[in-house]
Amino acid sequence: MKHLCTIIFNDRDEIFWYSCQYFSFQLYTMKVSDAELSLVLRPAVQQLSSIFAKHQHELRVAGGAVRDLLSGLVPHDLDFATTATPDEMKKMFEEEGVRMINETGEKHGTITARIDDENFECTTLRIDIKTDGRHAVVRFTKDWYLDANRRDLTINSMFMGMDGTVYDYFDGKRHLDEHRVEFVGDPDTRIQEDYLRILRYFRFYGRIAKSPDDHSESVLESITRNAGGLSRISGERIWTELQKIVTGNYGGELLQKMVDCKLGPYIGLPDDFSGLACKSLFDRCSSCGVDTRELSPMTVIAAGFSNADDAFNFIARVKCSKKERELLIFILDNRDAVIAAKDVKIVQDLLADLVIDLKVYDKLARQRVEELLKYSCQMKMLEEFRDWVLPVFPVSGGALVAKLDDKRKTRLVTKELFEIWKKSNFTYSEEELLSRVDEIQATVQVVSKGKKK
Numbered sequence: 001m002k003h004l005c006t007i008i009f010n011d012r013d014e015i016f017w018y019s020c021q022y023f024s025f026q027l028y029t030m031k032v033s034d035a036e037l038s039l040v041l042r043p044a045v046q047q048l049s050s051i052f053a054k055h056q057h058e059l060r061v062a063g064g065a066v067r068d069l070l071s072g073l074v075p076h077d078l079d080f081a082t083t084a085t086p087d088e089m090k091k092m093f094e095e096e097g098v099r100m101i102n103e104t105g106e107k108h109g110t111i112t113a114r115i116d117d118e119n120f121e122c123t124t125l126r127i128d129i130k131t132d133g134r135h136a137v138v139r140f141t142k143d144w145y146l147d148a149n150r151r152d153l154t155i156n157s158m159f160m161g162m163d164g165t166v167y168d169y170f171d172g173k174r175h176l177d178e179h180r181v182e183f184v185g186d187p188d189t190r191i192q193e194d195y196l197r198i199l200r201y202f203r204f205y206g207r208i209a210k211s212p213d214d215h216s217e218s219v220l221e222s223i224t225r226n227a228g229g230l231s232r233i234s235g236e237r238i239w240t241e242l243q244k245i246v247t248g249n250y251g252g253e254l255l256q257k258m259v260d261c262k263l264g265p266y267i268g269l270p271d272d273f274s275g276l277a278c279k280s281l282f283d284r285c286s287s288c289g290v291d292t293r294e295l296s297p298m299t300v301i302a303a304g305f306s307n308a309d310d311a312f313n314f315i316a317r318v319k320c321s322k323k324e325r326e327l328l329i330f331i332l333d334n335r336d337a338v339i340a341a342k343d344v345k346i347v348q349d350l351l352a353d354l355v356i357d358l359k360v361y362d363k364l365a366r367q368r369v370e371e372l373l374k375y376s377c378q379m380k381m382l383e384e385f386r387d388w389v390l391p392v393f394p395v396s397g398g399a400l401v402a403k404l405d406d407k408r409k410t411r412l413v414t415k416e417l418f419e420i421w422k423k424s425n426f427t428y429s430e431e432e433l434l435s436r437v438d439e440i441q442a443t444v445q446v447v448s449k450g451k452k453k
Contacts, residue, residue, distance in 0.1 A: 028168040037164040044116040057084035060159040131193040187222035195229030199241035206248030230266035235319035243297040252279025268317025270310040288377040302331040394430040
């Protein structure tokens with residue numbers, strides 16, 4: 001099909017003839033069934049569609065929702081593409097009394113309409129005029145092919161009209177049926193427009209592919225060539241994608257493939273990071289009855305690290321939350337001992353350390369210990385631990401201070417009493433513990449800076 005492309009500039013009425021050339025492509029169309037269409041056309045969507053039709057602007061469902069629908073899944077998040085410009089949409093929604101929210105997306109062509117307590121992102125068709133490897137300067141167009149051509153993967157470049165017609169410019173439906181993940185056009189070009197697409201490739205591979213290692217060699221070569229571009233991507237965005245990769249299908253194998261493609265240095269993974277160890281964790285957990293879908297992404301990632309030092313570098317790169325980084329270090333510090341443990345006492349002590357000594361909130365501390373037990377496949381121990389209630393440390397501050405000859409010894413003596421209490425299997429009373437204060441403080445000496453000698 002011969003195709004003449006136009007771009008409409010947002011700041012003036014001038015029409016620019018994009019590259020002044022014709023494009024050749026094969027547009028594939030099909031219609032989804034009425035039952036499938038009904039999964040999208042709920043009342044609020046019908047209202048949105050009628051508004052665009054009334055004002056003579058075309059509106060189509062875009063990207064992931066079309067992919068999911070054609071995969072037999074129920075689309076949850078609907079994104080829309082339209083020939084209307086942001087100014088035209090704002091005028092239209094104002095006339096129709098539709099509330100608009102989140103105006104920050106307007107410079108990229110997105111207006112968010114709120115109908116029946118649902119938010120619908122409607123984005124003007126656009127092309128990327130200039131990119132820096134993450135962000136793009138865009139110009140608006142009324143050409144559906146050009147908008148599809150700027151998207152990352154063929155399976156994400158399809159549109160669906162409100163009548164159920166699917167518009168497929170780059171064989172997305174065929175690739176979906178073949179469980180293939182391919183970039184739109186030249187992989188190098190697509191990746192260099194936004195290097196985050198490297199990680200999106202692996203994420204969607206886990207969702208679409210039917211085997212762990214059926215990649216296109218040319219795609220992997222392109223990813224390897226462009227690996228350094230990931231250094232431009234923020235740690236937060238990298239971690240968002242990594243979490244989805246490791247908890248999806250073939251999480252361990254895909255992590256290993258990413259290391260093989262030399263992505264490690266740019267996403268915080270050491271050279272010796274083992275994705276295959278992450279796969280072994282999945283296999284081990286499945287065999288002992290752990291629901292791997294419930295594993296924290298950080299628990300899975302922990303399996304690939306050989307030591308905590310490398311994990312600190314990873315934490316610094318991905319800028320994960322405090323809760324996530326503390327879970328990672330906790331697992332790495334304690335996994336060997338818990339894997340080898342024969343008695344639940346080891347994790348009871350760990351919980352006591354977290355809650356009483358380190359002042360970690362009880363629920364969070366328990367979650368951390370349970371992740372460690374799942375990682376270690378200590379299922380019997382996990383059951384015992386879940387039934388166990390941590391006793392209250394019996395020594396009150398006032399009673400302890402009354403027994404001390406120097407208040408500066410409080411912290412050090414408390415620590416010793418706490419260890420004695422744990423060794424008693426949490427059974428010693430306050431009286432029994434306080435009876436040990438004199439012998440403990442006799443061995444403790446403080447100096448002016450409060451340090452133990």
